[in-house]
Amino acid sequence: PTARLTLDPAFRIGSVDRRLFGSFVEHMGRCVYTGVYEPDHPAADEDGFRTDVLDLVRELGVTVVRYPGGNFVSNYRWEDGVGPREARPRRLDLAWRSVESNAFGLNEFMAWAGKAGVEPMMAVNLGTRGTAEALDLLEYTNHPSGTTLSDLRRSHGVDKPHDVRMWCLGNELDGPWQMGHKTAHEYGRIAAETARAMKRFDPSLQLVACGSSNAHIDTFASWEATVLEHTYDFVDFVSLHAYYEPVGGDVDSFLASAAGMDRMITAVTATADHVGAKLRSDKRIKLSFDEWNVWYQSRFAGEHALDWRPAPELIEDVYDVTDAVVVGSLLITLLRHADRVGAACQAQLANVIAPIMTRPQGPAWRQTIFHPFARTARHARGTVLRVEPDSPVVDTARYGEVPALWATATHDEESGEVVLFAVHRGRGEPLTLTADLRAFPAARVREHLLLHDADTTAANTAEQPDRVRPRPVAGTRADGGALTVELPPVSWTMIRLA
Numbered sequence: 001p002t003a004r005l006t007l008d009p010a011f012r013i014g015s016v017d018r019r020l021f022g023s024f025v026e027h028m029g030r031c032v033y034t035g036v037y038e039p040d041h042p043a044a045d046e047d048g049f050r051t052d053v054l055d056l057v058r059e060l061g062v063t064v065v066r067y068p069g070g071n072f073v074s075n076y077r078w079e080d081g082v083g084p085r086e087a088r089p090r091r092l093d094l095a096w097r098s099v100e101s102n103a104f105g106l107n108e109f110m111a112w113a114g115k116a117g118v119e120p121m122m123a124v125n126l127g128t129r130g131t132a133e134a135l136d137l138l139e140y141t142n143h144p145s146g147t148t149l150s151d152l153r154r155s156h157g158v159d160k161p162h163d164v165r166m167w168c169l170g171n172e173l174d175g176p177w178q179m180g181h182k183t184a185h186e187y188g189r190i191a192a193e194t195a196r197a198m199k200r201f202d203p204s205l206q207l208v209a210c211g212s213s214n215a216h217i218d219t220f221a222s223w224e225a226t227v228l229e230h231t232y233d234f235v236d237f238v239s240l241h242a243y244y245e246p247v248g249g250d251v252d253s254f255l256a257s258a259a260g261m262d263r264m265i266t267a268v269t270a271t272a273d274h275v276g277a278k279l280r281s282d283k284r285i286k287l288s289f290d291e292w293n294v295w296y297q298s299r300f301a302g303e304h305a306l307d308w309r310p311a312p313e314l315i316e317d318v319y320d321v322t323d324a325v326v327v328g329s330l331l332i333t334l335l336r337h338a339d340r341v342g343a344a345c346q347a348q349l350a351n352v353i354a355p356i357m358t359r360p361q362g363p364a365w366r367q368t369i370f371h372p373f374a375r376t377a378r379h380a381r382g383t384v385l386r387v388e389p390d391s392p393v394v395d396t397a398r399y400g401e402v403p404a405l406w407a408t409a410t411h412d413e414e415s416g417e418v419v420l421f422a423v424h425r426g427r428g429e430p431l432t433l434t435a436d437l438r439a440f441p442a443a444r445v446r447e448h449l450l451l452h453d454a455d456t457t458a459a460n461t462a463e464q465p466d467r468v469r470p471r472p473v474a475g476t477r478a479d480g481g482a483l484t485v486e487l488p489p490v491s492w493t494m495i496r497l498a
């Protein structure tokens with residue numbers, strides 16, 4: 001089978017917002033404790049941060065990190081995590097039925113973010129708390145000095161304000177599992193009033209209203225419509241969350257997960273624009289896909305019903321080759337919607353459904369899904385080109401017929417580099433892809449990487465941390481204004497041209 005596409009800078013979707021390559025650190029399982037923070041680890045620095053993990057975070061190319069939850073934030077008191085460590089309370093975390101020591105809190109996260117070179121994205125608790133506590137947190141975090149809360153921060157050794165730009169107004173409050181679960185009307189009101197007050201403090205803050213926790217929940221789309229009717233004038237983003245897995249062993253549909261993400265983005269964009277039209281508003285709400293990943297929820301059903309322990313092992317998915325290909329295809333979808341998706345966070349960063357795994361007192365390593373993320377984050381720059389592949393289809397139970405080839409391309413006007421990202425999500429024959437390069441007649445192949453393995457269940461472990469990784473493909477040439485490559489079934493490909 002063959003597929004074709006054309007790369008032409010005349011057809012553009014939008015600029016690549018660096019915030020598309022975000023991640024998420026939640027106080028959940030071992031993401032914080034023994035993930036990013038483990039003071040007695042041999043590789044810990046003076047702040048207790050694991051430098052082996054910091055190195056991997058930088059290599060992953062993460063740009064923005066959402067914190068501190070997730071479900072955790074909806075029963076969190078931010079005050080517990082600041083000030084002298086010995087005075088910080090131990091609390092029950094009802095979201096994950098764990099014990100929270102509060103050894104790591106706001107200022108530790110900001111120091112860690114500085115070392116990792118990432119922008120912090122904060123979430124406030126609109127579950128068990130409300131506008132007043134969110135404003136207190138904002139004042140403590142962002143106000144320079146001269147008030148009780150800003151001076152409290154300074155007394156905690158942080159002289160300069162953190163100046164956090166992007167704030168999530170709660171987390172998944174549509175979900176009945178959420179502490180402080182609300183109706184769309186209840187949430188819309190508290191989100192609007194909190195946002196209005198936060199913008200009185202600083203109108204340039206970027207605020208995210210909670211959209212639905214997934215596209216299958218009964219209230220999907222009507223939740224967004226009601227929430228945005230309340231919040232439209234005060235927020236900049238609406239959030240999307242989605243996790244994918246092979247439901248009932250249906251691997252073909254799983255490989256087509258990007259079709260689900262694509263439809264969700266289209267649906268939320270349409271809903272937001274419908275509200276904008278009703279309100280006669282010229283403003284366009286952007287999308288923050290601030291939780292996405294592969295997550296085998298079926299493997300971990302009921303896992304959070306644990307005894308009360310600090311940092312239990314929770315949802316530590318081990319990812320294989322198929323999962324990495326799906327993650328690569330989800331990144332392609334985010335790029336294909338670069339005109340509306342302004343931020344996205346893979347959930348989560350370490351140990352908990354994460355690209356980075358660690359052992360307490362032991363090594364840190366890259367899961368399979370690390371690789372397509374790292375390469376896309378590093379090389380997708382400039383403008384996303386509109387590529388419309390012509391491809392054979394795969395028939396799936398969940399999404400109907402989807403193109404076997406899922407692709408996008410970016411063009412960096414500064415460096416002149418054009419990068420093609422392509423996934424073959426069929427499981428049968430290889431696909432011969434021809435890219436028409438008539439608009440880039442002088443382009444030469446700088447790098448051709450392929451992530452593929454005859455054993456699609458191969459994974460990386462502490463013992464074999466590099467079992468699965470992208471490998472260079474030699475000899476690929478762009479001749480006569482065209483490039484022809486073979487895409488093996490279940491594979492992710494990146495080709496850099498300049």
Ligand code: AHR
Binds near residue numbers: 026028069070071172
């Ligand atoms: O990322 C794990 C959990 O998934 C988050 O806490 C929650 O927001 C979502 O349901």
